[in-house]
Amino acid sequence: MQFREFDADYVENLCAGDLATQEHFVSYFTELLQLKLRSRLRSPQAIEDVRQETFARVLNTLRKETGLRQPDRLGAFVNTVCNNVLLEHYRFSSRNQSLDQEGRPEPVATGADTLSIVSAAQLKSKVREILLGMPARDRSLLKAVFLDERDRDEVCREFGVDREYLRVLLFRAKQDFKTEYVRRMNLGLNAAHS
Amino acid sequence: MDHREAIQQMAAERYLLDEMTPELRESFEEHAFDCPECSMDLRAGAAFITAAKAELPGLVDASPSPSGPAPKPAIKKSNWFIWLRPAFAIPAFAALLAVIAYQNLGTIPALRSAGSAPQILPSTGFHAGTRGTSHTSVLADRKQGLVLSIQLPQDSAFASYAFDFSDPQGKQLWTRAATASDVSTNAERTISLVIPGQNLKQSSYTLSIFGITTQGTRTEIDRRILEIHFDE
Numbered sequence: 500m501q502f503r504e505f506d507a508d509y510v511e512n513l514c515a516g517d518l519a520t521q522e523h524f525v526s527y528f529t530e531l532l533q534l535k536l537r538s539r540l541r542s543p544q545a546i547e548d549v550r551q552e553t554f555a556r557v558l559n560t561l562r563k564e565t566g567l568r569q570p571d572r573l574g575a576f577v578n579t580v581c582n583n584v585l586l587e588h589y590r591f592s593s594r595n596q597s598l599d600q601e602g603r604p605e606p607v608a609t610g611a612d613t614l615s616i617v618s619a620a621q622l623k624s625k626v627r628e629i630l631l632g633m634p635a636r637d638r639s640l641l642k643a644v645f646l647d648e649r650d651r652d653e654v655c656r657e658f659g660v661d662r663e664y665l666r667v668l669l670f671r672a673k674q675d676f677k678t679e680y681v682r683r684m685n686l687g688l689n690a691a692h693s
Numbered sequence: 694m695d696h697r698e699a700i701q702q703m704a705a706e707r708y709l710l711d712e713m714t715p716e717l718r719e720s721f722e723e724h725a726f727d728c729p730e731c732s733m734d735l736r737a738g739a740a741f742i743t744a745a746k747a748e749l750p751g752l753v754d755a756s757p758s759p760s761g762p763a764p765k766p767a768i769k770k771s772n773w774f775i776w777l778r779p780a781f782a783i784p785a786f787a788a789l790l791a792v793i794a795y796q797n798l799g800t801i802p803a804l805r806s807a808g809s810a811p812q813i814l815p816s817t818g819f820h821a822g823t824r825g826t827s828h829t830s831v832l833a834d835r836k837q838g839l840v841l842s843i844q845l846p847q848d849s850a851f852a853s854y855a856f857d858f859s860d861p862q863g864k865q866l867w868t869r870a871a872t873a874s875d876v877s878t879n880a881e882r883t884i885s886l887v888i889p890g891q892n893l894k895q896s897s898y899t900l901s902i903f904g905i906t907t908q909g910t911r912t913e914i915d916r917r918i919l920e921i922h923f924d925e
Contacts, residue, residue, distance in 0.1 A: 528726075530736045535722055538711065574726035582719075626744040630752055634863050642749040644710070645742050651710065663911050666706040669738065670913060672745075673706070677737040 505573040514562050525554065528577050535578075539585060549588055553581040625679045629672050637668055694720040696728055701850070701904075701912050705734035709742060814887070818842035821902050821915035830920045838890035839921075843902070845882045846914065851904030855911070856886055859899040866898075895923055 512520040532553060536546040557580050561567055567576055630638055636658065643654045644665065655661055694704065694717070704721045707713050713721065725731040815832040821843050833839035845854065854876065857868045869886070876882050886900075902915040 527732075530739065531726055531732060534708075534735055534739055538718070572727060574728075574732070575723060578722055578726035622740070623744055623748065626741060627748050627752070629741075630745060630748055632863075635754070638749060638753050641745060642753045646746050646749050651712075662710075662712065665710065666703050666712075667911075667913055669706045669709065669742075670703055671916065673734065673738040673741050674916075676741040677733065680737045680740055681733065 505571055507570045510561055510567055510570040510573060513558070514566075528554070528574075532577075532581055535581060536585070540588075545588065549581065549584050552584045553577065556580050556584065619683055622679060622683050625676060629675050632675075633668075633672075640665065640668065641672075694724045696724065696731065699724055699728070699731050701906075702910065703912060705731060705738055708735065709738045814838065814840045816840040816842055818844065818883075819917070820844045821917075822846040827916070828918045828920060830922065833888070833893060833921050833923055834890055835893070835923050836890045838888045838893060841886040841888065841900070841919075843884050843886060845876050845884065845902075847882060850906065851912075851914075852907045853905045854884075855903040855905060857899075857901040857903070858888065859901070861894075861896045861898065863899070893921060895921055897921070 509520060513524055529550065532550045533546060536549055540546050540549065557577055560576075560580075567573065630641075633641075640654065640658050640660065643649050643657075644651060651662065651665070655665065694702075699705070699721060704713075705725075708718065708721055708725075721731075725735055814837050815834055817829065817831040817839065818841070819827075819829055822845070831839055831841070852873055854871045854873075855868055856871070857865055859865045871884055876884055898919045898921060900915075900917045900919055901913060902917075903911045904914045905911050
């Protein structure tokens with residue numbers, strides 16, 4: 500399954516409960532929401548709560564008669580709803596009411612989720628290949644930043660590089676990885692539907 | 694933030710490295726949630742980092758660093774005057790004279806001739822600015838090298854450009870810079886980069902092209918694997 504364009508048909512299929520569309524929607528935005536929320540919330544449970552509430556509110560709005568005026572801006576809408584949910588989360592320690600109580604269950608991502616795809620041996624092998632293609636110093640640099648989670652400025656000073664070097668290093672690695680990642684992600688989603 | 698700004702600023706990488714201010718982060722998120730390309734960049738980058746964290750412990754030497762400074766080698770006492778003895782000095786001076794003669798009779802005249810004689814070099818052209826890493830097969834002369842005719846992006850806000858050339862092991866061999874005025878001497882914004890043949894091997898080299906803004910922000914606009922072949 501290739502990336503789907505967010506349009507009126509996509510929103511209509513989503514509201515109608517089309518399984519493939521729902522899976523794509525949840526898979527696509529779960530990753531983005533988790534990236535967004537992990538920098539703002541500490542607790543994995545809080546991240547999950549906000550993610551689920553965001554999905555519930557988005558789907559509830561889409562199913563209304565007025566729906567979404569600009570279906571092609573579904574992504575921006577999801578982001579805005581998440582921001583609102585986050586604000587409420589900050590204000591209140593716990594939520595008592597959930598839209599689930601209205602009887603509209605959220606779509607559950609079935610089949611291969613992205614994490615399991617990433618875990619696939621082929622992707623691991625690709626990442627390993629990319630890492631082995633780097634000078635040892637760059638591997639140590641990545642380890643210090645992402646695994647040891649050391650202060651970036653301190654790491655850059657120690658390795659004699661600047662922040663731009665680190666960005667370019669990540670950019671190149673990501674570009675090498677992206678082709679395989681997209682291919683495996685599409686294979687995984689297709690397998691889930693077969 | 695629009696897409697062009699996101700690309701120029703390497704926003705996905707800054708986001709994943711947690712380098713953004715809260716305002717910039719929100720601005721990028723607003724764009725990325727709506728942009729398939731930036732969204733994919735974020736997701737692929739995050740997936741790479743997750744997988745790399747699992748692989749790195751086995752690939753990085755975990756040996757502890759020395760607890761103190763490395764011991765300095767013992768200083769040997771030497772007698773420099775031993776080299777002035779005739780047994781050593783005469784052969785040394787003879788070798789020096791041979792080198793001087795070779796330079797004056799062979800190397801220097803050849804260099805003068807090479808500097809004044811017209812050269813015909815293999816040439817390859819390409820458009821810079823393609824996303825991802827591209828592979829280009831190029832023909833080179835073993836002695837003279839090759840010429841790359843590089844067409845830079847038309848709508849560019851960069852004040853200058855940097856060209857980094859790396860060997861097959863990833864070690865940077867040299868870097869050259871060009872200003873925007875150098876590039877804009879022709880309508881096609883084409884620049885010729887001469888890669889000398891000395892020490893060039895039939896292998897894969899990497900040419901990275903960076904655009905640099907007036908603020909000094911450096912953005913990679915092209916990365917190309919050059920598959921060097923010689924004209925036998």
